[in-house]
Amino acid sequence: MGMTMTQKVLAAHAGLDKVHSGQMIMAKLDLVLGNDITAPIAIEEFEKAGMVTVFDKSKIALVPDHFAPNKDIKSAENCKLLREFSREMDIENYFEIGQMGIEHALIPEKGLAVPGDVIIGADSHTCTYGALGAFSTGVGSTDMAVAMATGEAWFKVPEAVKIVLRGKMGKWVSGKDVILHIIGMIGVDGALYQSMEYCGEGVANLSMDDRFTIANMAIEAGAKNGIFEADDRTLKYVSEHSKRVPVVFKADKDAKYSRVIEIDLAAVKPTVAFPHLPENTRSIDEIGDIRIDQVVIGSCTNGRLEDLRMAAKVLKGNKVDQDVRAIIFPATQRIYLQAMREGLLEIFIEAGAAVSTPTCGPCLGGHMGILAKGEKAVSTTNRNFVGRMGHTESEIYLASPAVAAASAITGKISSPEEVIK
Amino acid sequence: MINGRVFKYGDNVDTDVIIPARYLNITDRAELTSHCMEDIDSEFIMKVKSGDLIAAGKNFGCGSSREHAPMVIKLSGIKCIIAETFARIFYRNAINIGLPILECPEAAKDIEDGDRIEVDLNSGLITNITKGHIYRAESFPEFMQNIIKAEGLINYIKVKAGSL
Ligand code: SF4
Numbered sequence: 096m097g098m099t100m101t102q103k104v105l106a107a108h109a110g111l112d113k114v115h116s117g118q119m120i121m122a123k124l125d126l127v128l129g130n131d132i133t134a135p136i137a138i139e140e141f142e143k144a145g146m147v148t149v150f151d152k153s154k155i156a157l158v159p160d161h162f163a164p165n166k167d168i169k170s171a172e173n174c175k176l177l178r179e180f181s182r183e184m185d186i187e188n189y190f191e192i193g194q195m196g197i198e199h200a201l202i203p204e205k206g207l208a209v210p211g212d213v214i215i216g217a218d219s220h221t222c223t224y225g226a227l228g229a230f231s232t233g234v235g236s237t238d239m240a241v242a243m244a245t246g247e248a249w250f251k252v253p254e255a256v257k258i259v260l261r262g263k264m265g266k267w268v269s270g271k272d273v274i275l276h277i278i279g280m281i282g283v284d285g286a287l288y289q290s291m292e293y294c295g296e297g298v299a300n301l302s303m304d305d306r307f308t309i310a311n312m313a314i315e316a317g318a319k320n321g322i323f324e325a326d327d328r329t330l331k332y333v334s335e336h337s338k339r340v341p342v343v344f345k346a347d348k349d350a351k352y353s354r355v356i357e358i359d360l361a362a363v364k365p366t367v368a369f370p371h372l373p374e375n376t377r378s379i380d381e382i383g384d385i386r387i388d389q390v391v392i393g394s395c396t397n398g399r400l401e402d403l404r405m406a407a408k409v410l411k412g413n414k415v416d417q418d419v420r421a422i423i424f425p426a427t428q429r430i431y432l433q434a435m436r437e438g439l440l441e442i443f444i445e446a447g448a449a450v451s452t453p454t455c456g457p458c459l460g461g462h463m464g465i466l467a468k469g470e471k472a473v474s475t476t477n478r479n480f481v482g483r484m485g486h487t488e489s490e491i492y493l494a495s496p497a498v499a500a501a502s503a504i505t506g507k508i509s510s511p512e513e514v515i516k
Numbered sequence: 517m518i519n520g521r522v523f524k525y526g527d528n529v530d531t532d533v534i535i536p537a538r539y540l541n542i543t544d545r546a547e548l549t550s551h552c553m554e555d556i557d558s559e560f561i562m563k564v565k566s567g568d569l570i571a572a573g574k575n576f577g578c579g580s581s582r583e584h585a586p587m588v589i590k591l592s593g594i595k596c597i598i599a600e601t602f603a604r605i606f607y608r609n610a611i612n613i614g615l616p617i618l619e620c621p622e623a624a625k626d627i628e629d630g631d632r633i634e635v636d637l638n639s640g641l642i643t644n645i646t647k648g649h650i651y652r653a654e655s656f657p658e659f660m661q662n663i664i665k666a667e668g669l670i671n672y673i674k675v676k677a678g679s680l
Contacts, residue, residue, distance in 0.1 A: 119657065119659055132540045132541075132582065133581060133582065133583065135543060136583055136584070136587075140670050143670065144670045144673065144674055145674070161540070162540075162541050166541070167541065169541040169542060169543070170541045172543070173541060173543070216581075217581055217583075218580075218581050219579065219580050219581040219605055221581075233581040233605050234581060234605060234608060234609075235581055235582075235583035235586075235605060235608060235609035235612055235613075236583040236609075237583060237609065237612040237613055237668065237669050237670060238608065238609075238612055238669070240670065241669055241670065241673055245673075249659075283528055283575060283578060284528075284574055284575040284578070284601060284603075287575065287601055287603070287604065288604050314605075317575060317578065317603060317604070319604055372528060459532075459537040459540075459580070460532075460536070460537050460538055461537060461538070478530075478532070478579060480530045480532040480533065480579060481530075481532065481533055481555055481556075482532055482533065482536055482555045483532050483537070487555050
């Protein structure tokens with residue numbers, strides 16, 4: 096029986112010709128990632144275990160992004176721990192404020208993830224790099240600690256859900272709508288313990304930013320990873336960002352899947368996930384009248400350049416509703432700079448939105464835009480759990496940058512078509 | 517042998533309610549633990565006793581990769597979690613820190629809040645003393661049993677390194 100894309104990548108890193116789902120393997124890692132929340136515990140465990148050196152100082156990345164720039168003294172201590180550990184171990188990929196960005200936007204941009212890699216990160220959205228044809232998955236701090244020392248991690252080889260994409264997305268529809276649509280269809284445990292493998296001629300119609308967004312939210316369907324077969328567009332992206340050599344793995348023709356789903360991209364409508372689960376989706380024409388207090392555009396899901404361009408297209412020449420706070424946070428410094436050069440930041444500020452330095456900030460209810468009791472937000476982030484962005488009685492509606500921007504203008508959840516005729 | 521009272525929850529208990537992100541800058545483990553389950557059950561931490569268990573529905577621990585989640589549950593005194601299914605990173609993290617967790621839909625559905633439960637990890641046998649019911653969970657693969665026995669992956673690696 097053939098192997099899935101994920102199984103092939105894993106087999107190659109476990110030094111095996113073949114693996115099958117359910118098999119326990121040890122795999123070599125190309126990158127080990129951590130942030131200011133998870134790495135402090137990993138560093139503590141690393142030291143507690145008496146480990147003294149890291150396996151490869153070029154294959155570890157530490158990014159202070161969650162409570163950074165330091166939101167308070169405790170956060171400052173955590174970031175300091177990261178900084179000092181990086182110096183002590185001579186870690187090459189520590190990204191200080193000024194160079195940093197939200198880790199999952201930053202890692203591909205810095206060329207640290209390429210097709211065929213096996214990557215673990217002590218952050219659940221590490222699955223983002225599957226957009227490049229890598230196997231990448233979120234783990235915990237203990238896994239990170241051990242991996243920093245040994246360069247290996249244990250995995251149970253997953254089964255896969257095959258998602259065949261056809262056609263082309265309509266106007267105002269983006270990768271975010273596609274993944275919300277899929278999660279609405281299969282549920283938040285619809286791909287539990289499995290890979291989500293994207294294929295079909297529709298993939299060629301998705302930009303890299305769309306693919307990052309789709310792979311990013313694999314975890315919201317319970318998946319271990321999401322993965323796209325690398326194509327010409329992927330290889331072009333990689334050659335522009337990395338010096339490393341990509342290895343393209345393709346699924347075998349006779350690979351076995353637990354389930355096959357077909358998606359006609361042309362039929363996907365702008366989609367919104369209602370509180371308090373990403374699976375509570377409705378298409379834009381089923382929303383009703385929902386007034387909102389805040390709009391957040393950014394995060395590792397939708398803080399990339401195309402997302403900002405989309406938001407700017409809607410906001411240009413318009414004004415944010417007087418009852419709405421709109422906060423836009425470009426995901427990395429490079430994206431921020433490019434958005435500035437293209438005049439996007441000017442459009443945002445003229446519309447009355449606040450633009451923030453890169454940070455996870457409001458996405459996890461950390462800082463820079465916390466919700467009070469009873470408040471509602473439209474957000475381009477990835478989770479709308481109880482209390483995720485603030486008070487346990489606040490509400491988050493997940494949407495695309497286009498819908499979020501339109502909602503900021505009207506003060507209620509809206510389609511971009513209501514704003515731009 | 518684990519023997520204690522059960523705290524019962526529903527489906528999709530996520531890491532944001534197990535330990536809200538607003539506390540994640542706290543490094544003091546006792547202080548962190550005082551917020552365990554706060555956003556889903558504000559009385560949990562007052563009521564929990566060492567030896568107790570949690571039972572829940574599908575996809576327990578979904579959401580973030582924060583190891584703080586299984587860690588505070590373990591530190592609160594909970595000795596085992598029984599659920600229909602677990603989110604995968606939570607599953608991994610629990611094993612890696614030596615917190616036993618069992619997937620057993622039958623038990624997870626039948627057990628009610630406050631039931632007294634006995635668990636034998638070696639055999640995977642779960643006994644509901646209150647109701648007089650017995651359920652069978654799959655026991656762990658040997659590799660994972662060894663990690664749990666060593667009280668977590670770090671110790672397991674240390675023991676392995678020591679024996680080489
Ligand atoms: S932006 Fe949000 S989801 Fe992404 S890494 Fe930061 S906190 Fe996690």
